Amino acid sequence: MEAKKTPDSPRIALLQQALISNDAAALAPFWQEITEKGTPLIEPIENDDTHHLVTFLWRGKEDIHNVVLFGGTVGWGHPEKNQLTRLLDSDLWYRTYRLRNDLRTTYLLSPNDPLTELNNGAGDYGTRMLSDPLNPRQFIYSKDEELPDDRDIAVSILELPNAPAQPWITPQPDVARGHVEIHRLHSDILNNERRVWIYTPPGYSPIDEPYSLFLVFDGLSYQDAVPTPTILDNLINAGKIPPMVAVLPDSMDQDTRNRELPCHEPFVEFLTRELMPWAHKHYHVTSNPKQTIVGGSSYGGLAAAFVGLRASEVFGNVLSQSGSFWWDRDPELDISQQQLIQHYVASPRLPLRFYLEVGLQEKGVAVEMISSNRHLRDVLILKGYEVHYSEFNGGHDYICWRGSLADGLIALVGKN
Structure with a gap:
């Protein structure tokens, strides 16, 4: 008989040895254990305090011929490289990774995957790619009720023991809550109308000192996937930041977002002349621009840096979460991102402060994600800007941004 490679996971290796020894009954208690504890299977590594072995699992029937992992630390491309292995002729499929203990990420699995590259957009979610049925921990991207074809998207969560705490994202019973209103604002400049959510802090008064202002793009996502109102409630209550008003404009739909957020001059005009x-x-x-923040994630982070460049007299602080600084060009204006960075190089130092962050696992979003964020950081520091920079062990992922948004706010307008 051909020798079988010993799995990296001690638990799977033990199970393989039992099956080779004709102990078919060993599978039942294994699956019972997994059902009770949930997946992935997480195991310590002897003499290594900074990593764990993480094994992704799938329970397959006879009609399963492959299973592919997406997201997590492997990204969203090259599915042929990220296939799980079947354990002998059992119904267990597995793949093990050695991962740093501070990882927080989400992932999906694809049984009977076609091994082709993913489509753009969310068409593959819930059809080709599925949340892990053995993992009870899910992160839900709620559908937009105003988009008729939209739907909830569930992804599975992986958090290792030393993942950074996220103490500000959960409502607390003893913390007063602010108020959120929704408005609709028509733009003559952009020739469209969008929702704008406004958060006002507990005890908001129109006659006291004016409030600090936080404008963050992708407004619906920054209420749901990132619970900005709750984060603000908690930070204000703890005295970490001054009471502030948050303005959350909607991105409407993906086509509009793709047009307006990547360095789009008319969008800056909309912000400064209308919104x-x-x-x-x-x-x-x-x-006061020193008390005004413009922020966002992905294209929203890119937009925030561009808005800061064009309108520092309005926004004195830029908060970018995984800004898409790899972006090539605006098809209408032909302004390359490299030119944007060069504008920062060529212009006098503006009255701006920055919080920039990026995930060490941002794979499959753009090959330049980490290096481009580091590049912008280095340029800004050389120009003499105040820059708060952070790298987290996670992906291009709201599950990370929801925790670190508080870090950005404290860095930019935190109370001493």
């Missing part, structure tokens, strides 16, 4: 004047008219917010 911000509207906010000042209806809410008691500061006009």
Whole structure:
């Protein structure tokens, strides 16, 4: 008989040895254990305090011929390289990775995968790629009720023991809550109308000192996937930041987002000539750019840096979570991202402060994600800007951004 490779996972290796010894009954207690504890299977490594072995599992029937892992630390491309292995002729499929203990990420599995590259958009979620049925921990991207074809998307969570705490994302019973209102704002500049959510802090008053202002893109995501109102409630209550008003404009749909957020001059005009004047008219917010933040994630982080460059007299702080600084060019304006960085190089130092962060596992989003964020950081520091920079062990993922948003706010406007 051909010798079988010993699995990296001690638990799977033990199971393999039992099956080779004709102990078919060993599978039942294994699956019972997995059902009770959930997946992935996480095991310590002898003499290694900084890593664990993490084994992704799938229980396959006779009609399963492959299973592919997506997300996590392997990214979203090259499915042929990320296939699970079947244990002998059993119904167990597995793949083991040695991962650093501070990892937080999400992942999906694809049984009977076609081994082709993923489509753009969310069409593969819930059809080709599925959440892990053996993992009870899920992160839900709730559907947008105003988009008729939208739907909830569930992804599976992996958090290792030393993943950074996220103490600000959960409502606390003894913390007063702010108020969220929804408005609709028409733009003559962009020729469209969007929802704008406004958060006002507990005890909001229109007659006291004007409030600090936080404008963050992808407004629906920054209420749901990132619970910004709850984060603000908790930070304000703890005295970490001053009371502030948050303005959360909607991105409407993917096509609009792809057009407006990547360095789009008319979008900056919309913010400075329409949205911000509207906010000042209806809410008691500061006009001091030192107390005003523009922020977002992915394309939203890219947009925040561009808005800061173009409108530092309005926004004095830029908060970028995994900004897409690999971006090539705006098809209308032909402004390359490299030119954007060069504008920062060529222009006098502006009255701006930055919080930049990126995930060490941001694979399959863009090959330049980490290096481009580091590049922008280095350029800004050389120009003399105040830059708070962070790298987290996770992916291009709201499950990470929801925890680190508080870090960015504290870094930029935190109270001493």
